[in-house]
Amino acid sequence: MTFEQFIFYIFATVTIVSAIAVVTVRNPVYAALFLILTFFTSAATWILLEAEFLGIVLVLVYVGAVMVLFLFVIMMLDINIDPLREGFIRYLPMGILVAIVVAAEIVIVLGSDTFNMAIPDPVPLSDSNTKALGEVLYTEYVYPFELAAVILVVAIIAAISLTMRKRQDATKHQNISEQIRVNSADRLRVLKMKAEEKQ
């Protein structure tokens, strides 16, 4: 085993273990933190494959931005997830059975000769990864790239139209002319009441 393979196995193991932890831990904050670990180790695997750009983007965008927001939302909402997990144990045996069957079938197929092909030689990059990606993104793949952007626009529109609620009473704002015209009689009410006797 070369040093590279050794590193790969470490990262791969951590990725899988933390991915399993994401869906099994009880505390949603831990789950989010495990998801960050999953992303981070996947990024490391990508860098091992010499796809530095993808690795860096994964760390910057997912770990840096998306997951931080995600954690923020989890803490803000403070969801009690115990009711959501009802029935987990009940469906677990069936789920495990299905998972084992599917996994076994896939292993049989992947273990067959079909995928036993020669490992292609890595194509040496003449330039940096980032430049190579940038060159095809806006030329060869411009149509799918723009469509991916359209999908993001749809996601934004959908999210806003589903969650934005106009307040029944209009938003509170300052009305300066009214504030200036105000006098003490509007704000202060002097009540006369009997003095109470000392007890």
Place this chain on the structure above:
Amino acid sequence: MPEYLSEIAPAYPEIFLLIATCTVLLLDLFVKDYQRYITYIAVQGSLLFTAWLVYTATDSTTVVTTFNDMFVADPMGRMLKISIILITMAVFSYSRPYLKDRNMYKGELFTLGLFAVLGMMVMVSAKTMLLIYLGLELLSLSLYAMVAFRRDNSVASEAAMKYFVLGAIASGMLLYGMSIIYGLSGSLNLSHIASYLSEQDGLMSNLGLLLGLSFILVGFGFKLGVVPFHMWIPDVYHGAPTAITMFLGAAPKIAVFAMIFRLLAEGLGDMSVGWQQILILLAALSLFVGNIIAIAQTNLKRMLAYSTISHMGFVAMGILAATEAGYAASMFYIITYAIISMGGFAVIIFLSHKDSEADELADLKGLSSRHPWIAFMMLLFLFSMAGVPPTVGFYAKLSVIQAVVSVDIVWLAVFAVLMSVIGAYYYLRAVKIMYFDTAEKSVVAGKAGFEFNLLLSANGLAVIALGMLPSLLMSACVSSVNVIFN
């Protein structure tokens, strides 16, 4: 014309629609609630102009590819795109009174609808698996949001949730299958995959290809809604607001047909023996389950949902024949089915009122005495779904069955006819309820504008006209499929 413009010229309709959609989105911000008709007119206008662009962008004999062979403009795509756009326009027009009554008459809903149309057009023109997937996601995301649009309605939210989760699983399956095919063939492009397959021998003993194919078929099964991947259909059709059910039951089916045709017939055509066997099973199960369970339904929307499942079984039958005639028959079937199902849901919209949905079978009682013309139109749609001549449903079923018989799968043809006879029972029961039962309680008279009545009449007459003269549409279907294979 500069060179780069002629490069993108075949995609003008998509580009225009995207720009128009973004314009509508911005325009709607400046429109007050009582002026919403401005948004509506802009939406219909952009769709109409897109249809015209599709009509002029290509002619009916040539196949043009662009964007590095990712985008294809051919006669079949042209015809499917025009059908998708016209059907969507009709759906928007039908839904207007319904949306107004339920405080759903919003610019965002129309914008999402336009994005869905864009997604369908991308799917129809896709030449690579990458674009098939992107188009499908664009369509699905818009549909999820549209189903959830009445967010305070718990039934609609539940339907949206089910649709979203199952749709995401289906997309995952499809993507996994595509990735395996990509791994083996080394290309996402459908024509490259086809030429890779034609060089291989022993395709049916290649486990990897078969695994990829099965995952792709599972994904298709979900998206088309055939048994055993039909679970979401009744709940989503029932739970979604009727106008949205009408939308997602009509045009998207055409786009899904295009996706299946492109990937199975054009890309994996050499593996037809493999997918034929799976599709035979799916088609037979859909015909059986769809028709049998529909009998037990008391809700009109659920009944139509199960009827959709059985109709998709017929569409699968045409595809599994894997002949030019079969593809043309399926194409004819899916276009006419979209027209018929749109009409059926339009009548449910007609029956509904501001406060009530009127989607039970019992709500049809006495419709013929209250609104004889509407009842007659509903009769035409139901007869067409059942396959009674001279409506178009008869000819559509006939041509699909012919296609299956011509490849010697006679038992499936006989089974399909038997199941259609069973299916005729619940369609005829609905007709009987309309014509011979009297309403028990006083019913608020349905009201509809001039636009609605005109459109419904045109829709009903189209069902008759296409049934009398099917060659109008059929010859176009046959020639467009012909162009692809020659």
